[in-house]
Amino acid sequence: MKALVFTAPGTVELREVPEPVPGPGEVLVHVAASGICGSELHGVRHPGFRVPPLVMGHEFAGHTDDGTRVVVNPILSCGRCDLCALGGRNVCRERRIIGVHTPGAFAERVAVPADTLVTLPGGLGWTAAGIVEPAANAVHAWALAGAPGGARVGVIGAGAIGLTCMLVAASGGAARIEVADRSADRREIAAQLGADAAGPELTGEYDVIFDAVGAAATHEQSLACLRPGGVAVWLGLADSTAGFDAAHLVRGEKRVLGSFAYQGADFATAVDLVGGWDLSWVETFPLTEGAEIFTALMNGRATPVKALLAPGSRHP
Known part of the structure; x- marks a missing residue:
């Protein structure tokens, strides 16, 4: 074969x-x-x-x-x-x-x-x-973040994982979703799929940020743009370097959660969700x-x- x-x-x-x-x-x-x-x-x-x-x-x-x-x-x-x-x-x-x-x-x-x-x-x-498989990653990350309906959500990276994180957050009732990506083409796609804003970098303050890139610079950005007490969920694996100021993490009582793959329930939820997506x-x-x-x-x-x-x- x-x-x-x-x-x-x-x-x-x-x-x-x-x-x-x-x-x-x-x-x-x-x-x-x-x-x-x-x-x-x-x-x-x-x-x-x-x-x-x-x-x-x-x-x-x-x-x-x-x-x-x-x-x-x-x-x-x-x-x-x-x-x-x-x-x-x-x-x-x-x-x-x-x-x-x-x-x-x-x-x-x-x-x-x-x-x-x-x-x-x-x-x-x-x-x-x-x-379904990349969507299950996003479902799992949303669950780790607490599935916070009404949250201001930032997504770094508009590849498949970033876009599915955006779509899952929208399905979960996020109040506002902003997406960052260096590619103008990918930012345009994010906007077409319903992002409230899309630019080269995140510029606001967010309750939840999904880092779907995983570079040292995006790790740093995910914490810099996170509100005190907020949660950054890291899914990307581009770089093993942490790249953030630990003192800033402590003083803002911010949380960083690693998210790897999914559990069986996440996979089942993804099957239910993907049929309704653009x-x-x-x-x-x-x-x-x-x-x-x-x-x-x-x-x-x-x-x-x-x-x-x-x-x-x-x-x-």
Whole structure:
């Protein structure tokens, strides 16, 4: 079968690879949509967490052999430890991720554990299904922030995670949402999706700020623009440097929360939400064009904000 393979630093290639053979407790998923994540773009440029050769792809949906339409939760946890027992399977010390530690969905087919499947509701298109995983990240971040209806919300970064944070906050009753991004094209998309303001940087004072970039400068900005007693939720992974003044954090009694992935309930909520969103910022490309679009995005192309790969032609 055809698959997009991470073969060397900075390089992905369309290759013929062996058919996946489901093991005990696994099922075969015929991939319909698989999203290119910013973490994959970074990971191909800077191998370490992801090691070539690897078929990536952890944001995906498709159908099983019997025709059941599913989206896959790619977080594989032990299910036995103290953290799993508390519901924190996303922070399980032994967690693995499909497309990182096992072959992923930049392929025609992928074998996954049966318990990772979430059945899709009727009428939900493949584009929306392909956005469930990033949307689940945003749902989890909103929950960590306390789901504060009526809040003034700032979002740093108008990529897929930033835009889904904005959309989840709007669904949750945020009073005002402002988005910051260096790209004028992405700021325009944020405005079209309902942001009350969009500029190169945040300029106001906010109750909640989502940092979907994760650079030292955005860490600093998230705290500088946060009201005393407010909460900054960091989702981005661009830089491991903290980059903020700890004394300012203490004197303002501000909070910083790390947000990684999602729990099962977040994933289910995302499935319910995505069907009602404007997803005009998402574009689907045939898997055969995967290397070209992946490389363009990795090298700084700003659009599409979200690219999905599909083994067949473009689809709704």
